[in-house]
Amino acid sequence: MKSNKLKFIDLFAGIGGMRLAFEKAGGKCVFSSEWDKYAQKTYLNNFGELPEGDITNIDEKSVPDHDILVAGFPCQPFSIAGVSKKNSLGRDHGFLDKTQGTLFFDVARIIKEKRPRAFLLENVKNLKSHDKGRTFKVICETLEKLGYSLHVKVLDGKHFVPQHRERIFIIGFDTNVYGGWERFDFPELEKPLKRMNDVLDDRVDDKYTLSNKLWNYLQEYAAKHKAKGNGFGFGLADPEGICRTLSARYYKDGSEILISQGDDKNPRRLTPRECARLQGYPESFKIVVSDTQAYKQFGNSVVVPLIEAIAKQMVQAMNIHQHEKSYEKEPVVI
Template identity: 65%
Template structure:
């Protein structure tokens, strides 16, 4: 097997690509519809991803060994489901725009027949619609002839952030595969902080008072909602795409000052991006982009195991059951 090739679908700013490139893969095609993410992607990889995948015919996509896709997760996330319920919008596969994008992955798998794939989504994908959504995804992948493995992994083993995501690995052949052993968590928030930070990241008196009042109101009702003031020796909550709104889920304490938001570079570090990664978007866009991305070193170790399975080619002894836990 020569250098393995891969395609990067729903590429965002290229977190999956970085992980697979670090593992020795070569990207031959990328697709991302968001124009601001495209700008960041081009700045770092020297190419503008193709646009809307629904408008790209399979014949336009090069042959490849591995398909990568962190397909849109909001229709399946806990926050996404709550938001769509409140707005009267269907969620999951019934979501009018995002939910059906999984079927674009299925289309390309069917037409291009890569040897393997890696899909990433929110942990809640497993329980969405009482498990029926995930069962349907498994059935579709099985019907396409792929042998699949999946696991929910917390990125806290690689970065100082609680971030649970489900990873789905599939092989065209019944290959043996094991998710990587996770290192003991040895990271703390202080490790990713910049030494000098602009005053603009410090919360205003008005916003800080609002967050405290909001937390107190919900505490009185017995709810757990509220800001997240970080223990610098510990880890953070999950960085989300909404971080740009008020930064409340991850606030850095400051001596004799109001807490502050993370800077975009600190968000990049929290997601495992190297400092060489260029941040060319506004703060607002950068927060959205990193919040929507993947933890790079976690993808890298999964990529290592996928490539090892493809290279070794060890077949499963028992292949009746296509879906493996």
């Protein structure tokens, strides 16, 4: 029996946060790509599939047909490739020349070859201002010239989890299919309700407590920068509020999100499981790597329920169009 589920591919998959979200929205993953071996291990243990490796080595023609392309691609500087470089690659992509040598180029060549009906690209908020806005301009021009109408917005994960996490989302719909008239709106974000206490464990191993040496260093570092009028320093999370953005560098000292343990004990880091909750991962999600790798993985990941809300809006827009298209084909009875 043929499945009616929308098929999607998961590029720069990390540990599968985007996949979880699109599966919850009713999608079926048919391909994934992730080069980091530790992220691959986590992905395999949670989805039973080992992602393909380095995307730069993947032939776009070998990628399965799909309805939606999903990618949280890294941000890199763009430079116009030379003629010799283009010839050596054996590719003649015209306006795509501007993105060669960047990982966005690999997303663009797959979109060009496979023509998904829609895509979702996620990146850091600063993508818009990166390289004086040139990077973002090239990305948007490239996608529009490929024949996609764009919807772009910066959204904050704090509406779903107790974490201030702003990311830019670029949604595209194939103009050959939708004609630029797709009925897509970004999700309405309700007032944040989650608090740090909602993700914290009552009892935590003492290994997560900061040593006296590290705690003293962080306090001295913060005091030094405060005296200079800078805002650098550690962040003690308000248990009744939200925390700073969890980053991939959290494994180093945990300074951006520390949890108070009272006056008689040094603050502590979050545990990997608490980091998972902070990104909206379910309790059933398996953490199968070291704490250091887990911190990197969750710091690089996405707020799963936010992506799910966006995915549902995308799927709804695609289903509405399909329904209207079917309705147009119905014979008129007089």
